Amino acid sequence: MFHFDRVSKQYSDQPHVTDAPPILSDLSLHIPAHQFVCVLGPSGCGKTTLLNLAAGFIQPSQGRITFARQPINGPSPHRGVVFQDATLFPWLNVLGNVLFGLRHNGYSKNEAKKQAELALQQVGMQQHAKDWPAMLSGGMRQRVAIARILALKPQALLMDEPFSALDANSREHLQDTLLELWQREQHTVLYITHSVEEAAYLADRVLIFGPAPHNLHTDMVIDMPRPRLRSSMAIQKLTKQLREQLNQLPCCLKPCHRGEN
Numbered sequence: 530m531f532h533f534d535r536v537s538k539q540y541s542d543q544p545h546v547t548d549a550p551p552i553l554s555d556l557s558l559h560i561p562a563h564q565f566v567c568v569l570g571p572s573g574c575g576k577t578t579l580l581n582l583a584a585g586f587i588q589p590s591q592g593r594i595t596f597a598r599q600p601i602n603g604p605s606p607h608r609g610v611v612f613q614d615a616t617l618f619p620w621l622n623v624l625g626n627v628l629f630g631l632r633h634n635g636y637s638k639n640e641a642k643k644q645a646e647l648a649l650q651q652v653g654m655q656q657h658a659k660d661w662p663a664m665l666s667g668g669m670r671q672r673v674a675i676a677r678i679l680a681l682k683p684q685a686l687l688m689d690e691p692f693s694a695l696d697a698n699s700r701e702h703l704q705d706t707l708l709e710l711w712q713r714e715q716h717t718v719l720y721i722t723h724s725v726e727e728a729a730y731l732a733d734r735v736l737i738f739g740p741a742p743h744n745l746h747t748d749m750v751i752d753m754p755r756p757r758l759r760s761s762m763a764i765q766k767l768t769k770q771l772r773e774q775l776n777q778l779p780c781c782l783k784p785c786h787r788g789e790n
């Protein structure tokens with residue numbers, strides 16, 4: 530579904546400067562439909578850059594990226610993005626926040642209301658439709674952020690450490706909600722995390738990113754049946770294996786920051 534073909538990305542504030550070091554270099558990657566892909570790697574090695582490219586927020590410096598065989602030229606409701614901090618409009622209630630994107634994307638008032646209510650139900654927030662963002666916990670705000678994306682019926686979910694600011698209990702609940710949604714709606718998921726436990730619990734496939742020029746350090750298929758048990762030996766073994774792979778990588782940022790964002 531996502532296809533990265535020899536993609537490189539370098540940032541430069543001045544367009545004529547061409548010798549900025551590449552963050553991603555000559556990266557080729559295919560993510561088939563309905564795969565749940567988790568991305569791990571030290572801070573600064575380009576994970577968010579990868580997600581922003583898939584979202585269409587930024588363009589590659591070289592190479593080509595397609596989604597469902599179409600070039601990615603910009604953001605699309607087919608590719609919903611969820612960030613670490615849910616930024617809801619504080620002047621709109623929960624329902625209003627979900628309706629906003631639907632109305633902006635041309636849904637009629639009635640259709641938008643139907644979709645928004647369904648999406649809130651899918652994330653277990655239907656009882657809070659009239660609440661204001663300030664009244665919600667972090668986990669509830671993140672549920673609303675997910676409902677806002679789901680309402681637009683995306684084919685892909687692009688998630689950048691979406692639950693890492695939440696307490697352990699909310700995080701586990703949201704992981705399970707996400708897995709249920711993914712199994713039902715058949716999304717393709719690109720999920721960045723700094724938690725090896727989270728990757729082992731969620732992923733069909735784990736990519737471990739490191740610094741350019743060889744960004745894709747590990748590409749591992751996780752062929753473990755679902756539902757998975759967090760405390761199982763298999764998960765523990767996998768977690769250990771992933772941590773060992775991660776520890777082989779040099780830091781991408783100087784001074785060294787490991788796995789913080």
Ligand code: ADP
Nearest residue numbers: 540541552571572573574575576577578579790
């Ligand atoms: P990660 O998510 O793995 O921590 P990022 O993709 O956020 O890494 O960043 C990779 C590198 O690219 C970092 O050195 C970061 O400072 C740099 N970078 C990210 N976005 C920009 C930008 N818009 N302009 C310039 N440099 C950027």
Ligand code: MG
Nearest residue numbers: 576577578790
């Ligand atoms: Mg990041």
